[in-house]
Amino acid sequence: MTGQPVRVSRSWLALREPADAAARARDLAERVAFDPPATGRWMIHDLGGGTGSMGRWLAPLLPGPQHWVVHDRDADLLELAAAQPPGPAADGATITVETRRSDIIALDRSDLAGTTLITASALLDMLTARELTDLVAVCESARCPVLLALSVDGRVELAPADPLDNRVLAAFNAHQRRDTERGPLLGPDAAAFAADAFGGHGAEVILRESPWQLGAPERELATQWFAGWVAAACEQDPALAAQAEGYARCRMAQLAAGELAVTVHHADLLVLPRPAPPAG
Numbered sequence: 001m002t003g004q005p006v007r008v009s010r011s012w013l014a015l016r017e018p019a020d021a022a023a024r025a026r027d028l029a030e031r032v033a034f035d036p037p038a039t040g041r042w043m044i045h046d047l048g049g050g051t052g053s054m055g056r057w058l059a060p061l062l063p064g065p066q067h068w069v070v071h072d073r074d075a076d077l078l079e080l081a082a083a084q085p086p087g088p089a090a091d092g093a094t095i096t097v098e099t100r101r102s103d104i105i106a107l108d109r110s111d112l113a114g115t116t117l118i119t120a121s122a123l124l125d126m127l128t129a130r131e132l133t134d135l136v137a138v139c140e141s142a143r144c145p146v147l148l149a150l151s152v153d154g155r156v157e158l159a160p161a162d163p164l165d166n167r168v169l170a171a172f173n174a175h176q177r178r179d180t181e182r183g184p185l186l187g188p189d190a191a192a193f194a195a196d197a198f199g200g201h202g203a204e205v206i207l208r209e210s211p212w213q214l215g216a217p218e219r220e221l222a223t224q225w226f227a228g229w230v231a232a233a234c235e236q237d238p239a240l241a242a243q244a245e246g247y248a249r250c251r252m253a254q255l256a257a258g259e260l261a262v263t264v265h266h267a268d269l270l271v272l273p274r275p276a277p278p279a280g
Contacts, residue, residue, distance in 0.1 A: 049081060052097065
């Protein structure tokens with residue numbers, strides 16, 4: 001990505017990793033595992049892979065030897081990805097990890113040569129329409145499955161409900177679609193946009209819901225998520241600030257007492273490339 005990059009902390013990624021693992025659509029991973037590469041060896045490129053959490057979740061679900069290439073612009077996160085590789089494959093085969101400090105929007109077809117699977121997690125909603133269109137074209141050129149997990153879809157549910165929930169949510173979603181130097185971000189529209197773009201290349205796209213379900217056991221994650229959710233909403237709609245102070249105080253108390261359940265909806269996509277034309 002280019003222009004005004006958002007730096008994600010190690011601590012936040014570590015905190016959300018268990019919730020991400022629980023939320024991702026396992027049946028899509030099983031569909032990938034059902035059709036291993038003809039070579040017998042997976043070459044997997046993980047785009048915007050950060051500390052490598054996608055590999056730690058997916059690699060043990062796939063049979064056969066695997067080589068993961070984790071792409072990210074943050075060398076600090078890539079250091080962790082190299083230090084914390086996935087465990088063995090589903091059948092005990094060896095897994096190796098390579099890290100590349102790279103701008104995923106600048107990738108071209110040669111960067112993905114020989115790839116048998118492309119993955120990404122919590123990435124699409126941070127892209128613009130132009131960036132995602134270009135990325136889809138590069139991924140499609142690899143002619144391999146693409147598994148894209150955990151794109152926010154704009155829906156959040158809090159129980160018990162509060163009259164201010166919907167206004168905060170609307171402001172947050174507007175913040176997700178905010179203008180940047182690179183153009184407007186897709187935010188909660190990203191998963192549907194990606195599905196349409198891959199479909200335009202003739203690919204089959206399978207969509208699944210992958211919600212975070214945050215209750216008392218995930219209290220720390222829910223607390224940090226909620227603080228960021230309200231802060232982004234108030235940044236987008238400063239008129240919210242006066243009401244948000246009391247609202248946040250009440251909600252934080254509910255979280256601390258284990259009395260608030262949070263569902264943050266996401267979408268997962270599995271893209272299966274169109275069949276190759278017959279030779280001759």
